[in-house]
Amino acid sequence: DQQVKQNSPSLSVQEGRISILNCDYTNSMFDYFLWYKKYPAEGPTFLISISSIKDKNEDGRFTVFLNKSAKHLSLHIVPSQPGDSAVYFCAARPISSGNTGKLIFGQGTTLQVKP
Amino acid sequence: KAGVTQTPRYLIKTRGQQVTLSCSPISGHRSVSWYQQTPGQGLQFLFEYFSETQRNKGNFPGRFSGRQFSNSRSEMNVSTLELGDSALYLCASSLLAGGHEQFFGPGTRLTVL
Numbered sequence: 001d002q003q004v005k006q007n008s009p010s011l012s013v014q015e016g017r018i019s020i021l022n023c024d025y026t027n028s029m030f031d032y033f034l035w036y037k038k039y040p041a042e043g044p045t046f047l048i049s050i051s052s053i054k055d056k057n058e059d060g061r062f063t064v065f066l067n068k069s070a071k072h073l074s075l076h077i078v079p080s081q082p083g084d085s086a087v088y089f090c091a092a093r094p095i096s097s098g099n100t101g102k103l104i105f106g107q108g109t110t111l112q113v114k115p
Numbered sequence: 116k117a118g119v120t121q122t123p124r125y126l127i128k129t130r131g132q133q134v135t136l137s138c139s140p141i142s143g144h145r146s147v148s149w150y151q152q153t154p155g156q157g158l159q160f161l162f163e164y165f166s167e168t169q170r171n172k173g174n175f176p177g178r179f180s181g182r183q184f185s186n187s188r189s190e191m192n193v194s195t196l197e198l199g200d201s202a203l204y205l206c207a208s209s210l211l212a213g214g215h216e217q218f219f220g221p222g223t224r225l226t227v228l
Contacts, residue, residue: 031215043219
């Protein structure tokens with residue numbers, strides 16, 4: 001069974017500090033990993049992705065790290081801003097899906113950035 | 116460039132009825148995927164369409180179906196609604212078939228009474 005898990009339902013950080021959101025997956029049969037941000041009453045917004053053959057990808061304040069041996073994915077937000085307060089989902093595309101658009105999502109982590 | 120649009124945004128139905136939801140992808144995007152979001156199960160993949168063909172289907176009963184038109188717009192249909200079908204239905208588009216970077220619409224909130 002291919003699962004993606006976010007074990008922390010919530011995270012609170014101070015404005016200007018680093019936010020680290022974590023995600024674990026249960027097997028190695030994913031070729032892409034992604035992070036999405038979701039505000040209430042809106043659909044998820046794509047943030048950043050990483051191929052399974054890489055271990056780091058940066059885009060502005062967002063950096064995603066992939067540790068394949070630990071089957072662990074993390075998103076770093078530096079510096080954190082109050083507007084970053086939202087629910088963050090990690091997602092992965094299974095290789096078995098045959099290069100289709102199926103993504104498997106974690107349960108989400110609610111990030112609160114305090115001014 | 117306009118984003119993904121979904122209509123209607125909110126819908127209330129009763130058990131046994133059927134419902135059709137609509138999705139217009141980002142201009143130029145040809146792949147459309149549908150997801151169901153519920154508090155208990157999270158975001159779950161329903162199906163993906165590209166060039167009017169269903170390319171993949173999630174683990175949902177046959178009451179859930181979809182289609183895509185030649186202009187890439189997509190519809191999903193749920194027949195014989197059950198209380199458990201109450202959810203946020205999200206549509207996502209990507210440029211190519213199997214695109215891993217998917218861009219979501221605001222969703223349709225379906226409530227089944």
